[in-house]
Amino acid sequence: MRGVDLIKPEPVVKQIQLSGETFETLIHNDLLEQRISEMARKIAEDYEGICPVLVVVLNGAFVFAASLAKALKIPCEIEFIRLVSYEAKTSTGQVRAVLGLDKCLAGRDLIVVEDIVDTGLSMRFLLDRLGGENPRSVRVASLLFKPSALKEKIAPDYVGFEIENRFVVGYGLDFNGIGRNYPDLYVNIRS
Template sequence: MVTVKDKVFAPFIEKTTLEQRIVEMGGEISRDYKGRNPLFVVVLNGAFMFASDLLKGVDVLCEISFIRLASYEQTQSTGKVKQILGLAETVQGREVIVIEDIVDTGLTMSELVSQLKAKGAASVEVVTLLHKPEALKTAIDLKYVGFEIENRFVVGYGLDYDGLGRNLDAIYVLAD
């Protein structure tokens, strides 16, 4: 058990389980994009740890950029996406792979995918470490999913509770 701010979290996905699945995902992306030059767009702040480990296992030439979006307040999705830090690279004619930490309502990813397509991306795929199918409010195509989880609040491995808990090396779930 770990305490983050005023909440207690229980172990949920162990470090070794995360590492193993992320290596597998890197292999899948490498096979799918062999001989191509995708642009990876990492969604900050949450996806930084996942992206770092994932990209170590991707063996195709690629570029990496970062974007920062927000749709959360404390433990609840606001349902509104705010773009905070935009993408500097052009995506016109590029194959784009968005790296996200968690997809729950789908609102953030839907908005980002729409924005990238509107900017002329040749294709946009999403890779997410965690997906909460029960929480979806809009349809979203996720090409690569690390783990499907129940609709519970999680922290660790980049995911936070009010900015805290990102540095945990495993995923923890809010205790009942």
């Protein structure tokens, strides 16, 4: 084609460096997007005729939530909440909301959209809080699930991938505030 440069795909990044730590590719973007589309189809099937509220947990779930919302073929509303429980690569065991919900959720069908359920402490905190709003239903959609790390009995209703109890970054997940922008998911080689 004249006048048009063909775009060559960038080589797949095998490793990245963040704050002196090395991470290697765990799940490529195309597989992430494929699985999210499958999750969206299942959610649309389960919520046919219903306009659920996606309660997106910031900051980590924003990339997953955007992909999920775009793939959903049903009407939905989107709200955001921000919880804090991590310092560096470790859960502090203490959860607090630093950005809350301001919408009435009574009688609504909620889908909590989370990047990762590992210890379950943040999810338990949020589910308890949302339960106090008297919703009609609450389900959890998590891109990643680490069942071996659970300290609370939490079982997400929609799971993208079950992974080992290792530290991951990319696709919205960070390490000390960096790494969210990478399109693939990476695992710390020392975790």
